[in-house]
Amino acid sequence: MKDFIQPHLLKIQPYQPGKPIGEVERELGLSGVLKLASNENLAGPSPRAVEAMKKFAAEANFYPDGGCWHLRSAVAAEFGVPFDSVAVGNGTDEIIRLLCQIFLAPGLNAVAGNPSFVMYRISTIACGGSPVEAPNTDNGFTIDLDAMLDKVDADTRLFFICNPNNPTGTIVKRQQVEKILEKLPPHVLAVFDEAYFEYADDPDYPNGLDYFAPGGRVAVLRTFSKIHGLAGLRVGYGFLPDAVADAFHRVRNPFNVNQAAQEAAIAALGDVAHVARTREFNRAGRDFLYAELKKMGLDYVPTQANFILVRVAADAEDVFKRLLAKGVIVRPGKFLGFPEHIRVTIPDVDACGRFIAALKEVLNERG
Ligand SMILES: *Cc1c(COP(=O)(O)O)cnc(C)c1O
Secondary structure, eight states: OGGGSOGGGGGOOOOOOOOOHHHHHHHHTOSSOEEOSSOOOTTOSOHHHHHHHHHHHTTTTSOOOTTOHHHHHHHHHHHTOOGGGEEEESSHHHHHHHHHHHHOOTTOEEEEEESSOHHHHHHHHHTTOEEEEEEOBTTTTBOOHHHHHHHOOTTEEEEEEESSOTTTOOOOOHHHHHHHHHHSOTTOEEEEEOTTGGGOOOTTOOOGGGGOOTTSSEEEEEESSSTTOOGGGOOEEEEOOHHHHHHHHHHSOTTOSOHHHHHHHHHHHHOHHHHHHHHHHHHHHHHHHHHHHHHHTOOBOOOSSSEEEEEOOSOHHHHHHHHHHTTEEOEEGGGGTOTTEEEEEOOOHHHHHHHHHHHHHHHHHHO
16 A cells, blocks of 8 residues: 555654653563653652542543533633633644644645754644754754744744754743744744743743734643643643634544543642642752763753753764663654754652763763
């Protein structure tokens, strides 16, 4: 059947997820593996979310609320936006995919930075559009909004601003964002992907919602996968202009977000203490890693997220494999656009210590 597959789909490089703990434990005969590969919340899910899921378990025979009424109401109230502006997806990944489906077709394109979140490229191609990527500035670490704007043409429909950027953890600042939004032509939707919004603490970090209006040309995406610790449930949310939200509800699957995820997300949104705890935990881990990496003479990219990009050596793939053998899963930079780096999720200080000890051993082995 290969000859009949839509040829543009074969241009997609399959997404390389972080290795699951179970797989590594099975393959290497290890236990107690530490996964620092997928920017998950290593403080765990909100305990309130866990309770909410349990309560729901006995009702799993029913279809979910396809309109996500309670969750969307909770998000609307939390952020002070109209109910109709709130969209929920099976992970923010699904919202990205649907935006591409809504706006793209052969001949049309979506602009993003590079390196940036690879799902923009995958979803753009999957929907028949062309990914147009502007190289980042600052050794590839920071999104270059001016370079991205230069790539915008009459066929551009989406402009992805990953802020903080994955895989680098850097941000674009308020002033730069405002300058670009003024210049972005009216046929382009600016999409702020703020999956790590709650982690950013730079005073110049812009809140995409400040630029959102129901009649406007800005969309803002957030997720329950990162600070809320619900990555396994697949639930993301966003704020969409009315016209986009209307199209969103036409094309999405009728039950795109399962009920356990909806219940857990509502509970997590209200668990302010868990969010605060996670933020603190991340800051402590980050400062610990900064200090240890400095002592080791390793370069890293200062981060505004819950992960850190570390330059290990010319062969980061080898470092990744050797760390794996010691039961620490990180993300090799090769598929992220940084072949000399590893991307490491920031755990609690104890686990940071375990990672640093393993990294020291690996670098010693390599000589
Ligand atoms: C993790 C992440 C997402 C969304 O993840 P979901 O689990 O699909 O909600 C979106 N954008 C970026 C940049 C991310 O890192």
